[in-house]
Amino acid sequence: xxxLLIHSDYLEFKATEKTKIAEDTDRLExxxxxxxxxxxxxxxxxxxxxxxxxxxxxxxxxxxxxxLKVNNIVVYPYAHLSSDLASPKVAxxxxxxxxxxxxxxxxxxxxxPFGWYKSFKISCKGHPLSELSRKITCDMKERDEKEK
Amino acid sequence: xxxLLIHSDYLEFKATEKTKIAEDTDRLExxxxxxxxxxxxxxxxxxxxxxxxxxxxxxxxxxxxxxLKVNNIVVYPYAHLSSDLASPKVAxxxxxxxxxxxxxxxxxxxxxPFGWYKSFKISCKGHPLSELSRKITCDMKERDEKEK
Ligand SMILES: [Mg+2]
Ligand SMILES: [Mg+2]
Numbered sequence: 004x005x006x007l008l009i010h011s012d013y014l015e016f017k018a019t020e021k022t023k024i025a026e027d028t029d030r031l032e033x034x035x036x037x038x039x040x041x042x043x044x045x046x047x048x049x050x051x052x053x054x055x056x057x058x059x060x061x062x063x064x065x066x067x068x069x070x071l072k073v074n075n076i077v078v079y080p081y082a083h084l085s086s087d088l089a090s091p092k093v094a095x096x097x098x099x100x101x102x103x104x105x106x107x108x109x110x111x112x113x114x115x116p117f118g119w120y121k122s123f124k125i126s127c128k129g130h131p132l133s134e135l136s137r138k139i140t141c142d143m144k145e146r147d148e149k150e151k
Numbered sequence: 152x153x154x155l156l157i158h159s160d161y162l163e164f165k166a167t168e169k170t171k172i173a174e175d176t177d178r179l180e181x182x183x184x185x186x187x188x189x190x191x192x193x194x195x196x197x198x199x200x201x202x203x204x205x206x207x208x209x210x211x212x213x214x215x216x217x218x219l220k221v222n223n224i225v226v227y228p229y230a231h232l233s234s235d236l237a238s239p240k241v242a243x244x245x246x247x248x249x250x251x252x253x254x255x256x257x258x259x260x261x262x263x264p265f266g267w268y269k270s271f272k273i274s275c276k277g278h279p280l281s282e283l284s285r286k287i288t289c290d291m292k293e294r295d296e297k298e299k
Binding site: 007017019020022083084086120121122123124125126127128129130131133134135136138 | 155165167168170231232234268269270271272273274275276277278279281282283284286
């Protein structure tokens with residue numbers, strides 16, 4: 004799984020058009036302020052280890068959110084972060100699970116719909132920890148962290 | 152090289168802090184409207200083929216810009232798109248060359264400074280061709296295109 008975590012003044016989106024893998028939803032737009040926007044690409048390798056991948060992804064997201072003292076999280080599907088994507092079905096399951104478990108531990112979570120073209124606006128704060136990329140694997144010891 | 156091309160209502164940035172590989176520049180902020188924002192990560196493999204990589208990258212960028220009827224282009228360094236980056240020196244040279252050659256063929260170009268933490272705001276239009284990712288290689292036949 005690839006993550007791009009952006010500490011945002013705001014993130015707003017509006018679903019504009021369905022792709023053929025569009026999720027059924029009536030949440031076609033949303034906005035959050037003072038949030039951690041988590042652009043997420045679920046990858047092929049995640050399919051056979053969904054449990055561990057979700058756990059490792061949440062560990063990273065929560066660690067960053069705590070460090071930034073942020074309680075609002077946007078889970079934003081973003082296939083462009085990877086050229087080795089999981090099936091739409093698995094990607095949707097994992098994204099829904101991430102939303103559910105972040106809420107369970109007390110975060111406000113806005114999840115943008117999977118498989119829709121979306122317009123969006125984002126404002127990145129620009130401090131040294133406001134843009135972080137993570138490669139989530141089953142074995143997080145050799146993870147690829149980018150602090151720049 | 153990895154590109155993420157976003158057809159934007161606007162892109163604005165403000166350099167906030169230097170990293171140790173910061174470019175010397177007095178252009179610390181900028182804004183463009185109705186533009187193609189080209190988030191760019193120059194990669195290790197680009198180092199020994201700079202000429203061809205720049206040419207292939209420009210071919211892709213110009214093809215997308217023409218298709219979108221856009222004359223404004225933002226070249227925005229974005230290391231988070233890759234985990235296999237070129238040296239800062241080579242990355243800067245390639246980004247500067249891309250700016251120069253896009254201008255030579257008539258585009259308005261805004262290049263964000265390399266190696267600075269930057270705050271930015273972006274508005275993605277959200278139509279089906281408003282977010283495109285490209286992997287630029289020397290041999291563009293087996294390129295990895297993502298239309299979604
Ligand atoms: Mg998308
Ligand atoms: Mg950056």
